[in-house]
Amino acid sequence: MRIGGQKSPYFIFILPSLIILSAIIVFPFVFNLYLSFQKWDIRFRGATPEFIGITNYLKAFSDTRFFNSLSKTLYMLSLAVPLEFFFGLLLALLFYEPFKGRRLLSLFILFPLALSDAVVGLVWGLVLVPTYGPVDYFMRILGLWDLLGFKKPISLVTTYPMEMIIMADIWQWTPFFYIVLLAGLASLPREIIEAAEIDGAARFNVVRYIMMPMLKQVIGVTLIIRITDIFKTFGLPYVMTKGGPGFASEVASLYIFNQALQFLNVTYAATLTIILIAAITIVINVFIRGYRLKF
Amino acid sequence: MGFGRRFSRREAIGTAAKVAAGVVIAGVVGGVAGYYAGATTAVPTVKTETKTVTAAAQTITTTVREVSTKTVTAGVPPTGPVTITLACDAGHNYLPWFDPKEAPEGGHYGQNQAPKIKEVLGIDIVGEEVDPGTEFSIYMADLTGPGKYNIIVYFPTYNGDILGGGWAVPLDEYIKKYRINLDDLPPVYRYLYCSWGGKTYALPYDGDFHALYYRKDVFANSDIRKKFKDKYGRDLEPPKTYDEYLQVAEFFTGWDWDGDGEVEYGTVEDFKDLTWGIFFDRFASLGGLWFDEEMNPLVPNDAAVKALEDLVKITDYMPPGFLEFGALEVFDSMTKGITAMTLTWPDVGPRAGSGEFPVKGDQVGTALVPGYIVGGKLLRYSWTGVGRVMIITVHTPEEKREAAFRVLKWMWDTSVYWVPSGLNGEDPFAYSHTSPGALSHWKKANPAWSEEGILDYMRAAAENFAHGYPDLYLPGAAQYTDLLSRYIMMAVRKEISPKDAISRTVEEWRRVTKDLGEEKQKTLWRQQIVEYKRAGIWPK
Numbered sequence: 056m057r058i059g060g061q062k063s064p065y066f067i068f069i070l071p072s073l074i075i076l077s078a079i080i081v082f083p084f085v086f087n088l089y090l091s092f093q094k095w096d097i098r099f100r101g102a103t104p105e106f107i108g109i110t111n112y113l114k115a116f117s118d119t120r121f122f123n124s125l126s127k128t129l130y131m132l133s134l135a136v137p138l139e140f141f142f143g144l145l146l147a148l149l150f151y152e153p154f155k156g157r158r159l160l161s162l163f164i165l166f167p168l169a170l171s172d173a174v175v176g177l178v179w180g181l182v183l184v185p186t187y188g189p190v191d192y193f194m195r196i197l198g199l200w201d202l203l204g205f206k207k208p209i210s211l212v213t214t215y216p217m218e219m220i221i222m223a224d225i226w227q228w229t230p231f232f233y234i235v236l237l238a239g240l241a242s243l244p245r246e247i248i249e250a251a252e253i254d255g256a257a258r259f260n261v262v263r264y265i266m267m268p269m270l271k272q273v274i275g276v277t278l279i280i281r282i283t284d285i286f287k288t289f290g291l292p293y294v295m296t297k298g299g300p301g302f303a304s305e306v307a308s309l310y311i312f313n314q315a316l317q318f319l320n321v322t323y324a325a326t327l328t329i330i331l332i333a334a335i336t337i338v339i340n341v342f343i344r345g346y347r348l349k350f
Numbered sequence: 351m352g353f354g355r356r357f358s359r360r361e362a363i364g365t366a367a368k369v370a371a372g373v374v375i376a377g378v379v380g381g382v383a384g385y386y387a388g389a390t391t392a393v394p395t396v397k398t399e400t401k402t403v404t405a406a407a408q409t410i411t412t413t414v415r416e417v418s419t420k421t422v423t424a425g426v427p428p429t430g431p432v433t434i435t436l437a438c439d440a441g442h443n444y445l446p447w448f449d450p451k452e453a454p455e456g457g458h459y460g461q462n463q464a465p466k467i468k469e470v471l472g473i474d475i476v477g478e479e480v481d482p483g484t485e486f487s488i489y490m491a492d493l494t495g496p497g498k499y500n501i502i503v504y505f506p507t508y509n510g511d512i513l514g515g516g517w518a519v520p521l522d523e524y525i526k527k528y529r530i531n532l533d534d535l536p537p538v539y540r541y542l543y544c545s546w547g548g549k550t551y552a553l554p555y556d557g558d559f560h561a562l563y564y565r566k567d568v569f570a571n572s573d574i575r576k577k578f579k580d581k582y583g584r585d586l587e588p589p590k591t592y593d594e595y596l597q598v599a600e601f602f603t604g605w606d607w608d609g610d611g612e613v614e615y616g617t618v619e620d621f622k623d624l625t626w627g628i629f630f631d632r633f634a635s636l637g638g639l640w641f642d643e644e645m646n647p648l649v650p651n652d653a654a655v656k657a658l659e660d661l662v663k664i665t666d667y668m669p670p671g672f673l674e675f676g677a678l679e680v681f682d683s684m685t686k687g688i689t690a691m692t693l694t695w696p697d698v699g700p701r702a703g704s705g706e707f708p709v710k711g712d713q714v715g716t717a718l719v720p721g722y723i724v725g726g727k728l729l730r731y732s733w734t735g736v737g738r739v740m741i742i743t744v745h746t747p748e749e750k751r752e753a754a755f756r757v758l759k760w761m762w763d764t765s766v767y768w769v770p771s772g773l774n775g776e777d778p779f780a781y782s783h784t785s786p787g788a789l790s791h792w793k794k795a796n797p798a799w800s801e802e803g804i805l806d807y808m809r810a811a812a813e814n815f816a817h818g819y820p821d822l823y824l825p826g827a828a829q830y831t832d833l834l835s836r837y838i839m840m841a842v843r844k845e846i847s848p849k850d851a852i853s854r855t856v857e858e859w860r861r862v863t864k865d866l867g868e869e870k871q872k873t874l875w876r877q878q879i880v881e882y883k884r885a886g887i888w889p890k
Binding site: 096185208209210213299315317318319320 | 484486487490491494511514515516517669670671672673674688744825826828829832835836837839840842843845865866867
């Protein structure tokens, strides 16, 4: 590269990173794309890939189980992200003004974020399990099962599997919105907010008309991160329900996992992955345009 | 002899050479004799009794043999330092290999064989614990990839993929050389767990079967017996048919029959992990088949619908949250006094026998699983799914294969020590495990169990062996059983009817067969049928 008639050394400095990134991002994607056009039964020793064109794609577009898994993922997206954002913003606004013990309380709020999906799934599974779990215990001693019209205690995880997974996800990821939005709020110019308050603006209106517009970019980026994360959700449904009962909580990435590693249909799983990547790209692009996010 | 005589150098060397040769020859002869003496297990004392069970659907002939306890191969020359890599289920299933609490006195009797193998055979076992939930993908990734494991312990459910896929070393030659007595295995394990296409590829590590457990003490309570008789007009006994099972479960649901202040329930089964298995106990007992010879699924379909309808009915008598109950929660339901019965794995008896749970030893009775009257005869089949087998992988270098087999043989020989323990999850798989010769080991491993209780369990175990029915061993088994389990759950949750669940399963199974290659699947299934016929459980 030449800049101002002189050779730029910058390219050479970033070349090693480019090579590594190509290896870990570009190569797997290209290999995945290659596999999506093959048929390869790896369970048999000596089996080799066989080119089959777009057969896998045609199969995917008539796979009702795949569409069911996409619908579960979109259901999770439609509930989890807005609620995580709402609770995270609420917490950020509450913690915006300093008070005694704020830092310590923040640590407790951030704790779920430090846990892996598997641990969160296990913990919530234990909390919700009938007979032994605390939720069932309190529901029984407070007579809430009767109040809600249940003849006997029910298993919340098997009756409302997606909702319980979403609840666990909200518990785990609300702190992410909290900390990012709190950082965003802290970076806002105080003079503007104080000026509005002096002028008699209500707190709600300060948040709505001054803080939120100034936080637009930050909010946009956090939403993109979480939207992408939801499409990748695997740990919680795997640990809590294995996608069941039936197909009730089989999200897209769990179905792809089953195809690849349980059923050994690796080339079909590769096809579903490509389609999922395309779906995520479309959703993110629609969001960026609709939200008018600027980079 | 004159002490003054002097020997020449030639005489001295000649004498020394003769002595040395004599020592070498004696050593070789002694070593070889010791090798064969050590390598041969004690000649079993065999008492043979043939039982024939005839039903309209099929005739099952089983030969129940009482075989004396196998002896450990001691005195075998070490093979020299060899390292064998092993993969096995994590947690309690790993205890027979490595158990830090194993002790000669007390502790976990009979476990921790790997250090003994190293001491006696000079074979160093490097073990790796594998999550059972994902072991299939871990093993297949290794078999199709780096091939670092020499021995893997896995569920025979994967036989279609692992044995059918050509990933295991055939063992017939070694079995013959080391004189392993496969007649000690019930046919369902010998032919369906361990063989494929007429060859033996595996030795058993765990012999899962389903058995019916019931609260013997509660069933014997005179007030409860009177109450039952008044209500149903017959004596309270361990149920022999699924209709009786439903009735007994109904009787014990919703009241405190053990006086602990808690409401109890009739029964519970493992819906969470192995849904298809509890369906198959019923379906097989109605004469059902995974596939017929033309790969038509779940034949006859109306028997499959009936089996599922009965499975849905019994759920009314299970504790809250039963759909989340895996194997351990089901065991706990018996050993913690939550249910009066359970239809599950062999572990319940030894767990009660260990004395570590509130319900102990003789409070738990074991019986043959219930069945159905088919054509006027009672047909009862116990699903022998899961279980575990040990294979030598094809990635094991030729020069290490015999050493790997000696490890398998050691575990085969010592199984009578570690199988009786309820702590490790391994269950009886051989007649010798359930013969009176094994009684002393059962007593050592289960201090809270009386001799009578143990003998009752061993008898029931042998009975369930004889009525064993295999899991689906075909490439893609994970896919077939995943679909069946999910539709069963939908029927249990009343999202769809049992008829709808079965018809959707049949449709999806046909699609899976087509995807995997219909002719290939048919060929492999017909190879399996060979084993079914050898085991005497294919309809005539």
